[in-house]
Amino acid sequence: MKRLAALSVITALVLASCATQVIVETEIIVAPNKxxxxxxxxxECNLIKQLxxxxxxxxxxxxxxxxxxxYKPGIRYHLSVTQYGYLPGVVETNLRHYYKLKQVIEAVPDSKVYYEGQY
Structure with missing residues (x-):
């Protein structure tokens, strides 16, 4: 019985340490202002819209x-990126997600100032 309990604890610890990584190919728009x-x-942080x-x-x-x-201020970017993250609830971690640039689809001068929540 003690062996079964110990084995259960070890199995739970091993599974918790193997976070399920999610990889998504997506597009984002980066605002011309931070x-x-x-x-x-x-x-300062970038503002993004995600597809x-x-x-x-x-x-x-x-x-x-x-x-x-x-990033250069005053330019609105349309990017193709790979988003890496972890499924919520699988493992407690401070790492939520991060992005890697695949391609700059478009870079356009833009003098507007954008805010969080704007479309």
Missing amino acids: VICGTNKDL YNGNFSSYSVLGVPIEGFD
Whole structure:
């Protein structure tokens, strides 16, 4: 009985350490301006719209950099990216998701100022 209990605990620990990674090929639009990230007034983050079911979402704050992407203010970007993440509830982790640039589809000068929640 003790062996079964110990084996159950070991199995649970092994399964919890094997997070299920999700990899998604998607497109995002990066706003031409950055916004303050959370409560740290010295940290700026990109605003992005992400493609879901053929439509772009409203702008949301992206708190992680896009690997391989060189942002320049005043340019609105349409990017093809690979999004890496982990299924919620599979394992507790601080890593939610991150992006890697595949291709810059379009880079257009844009002088508008965008905010979180805008379409």
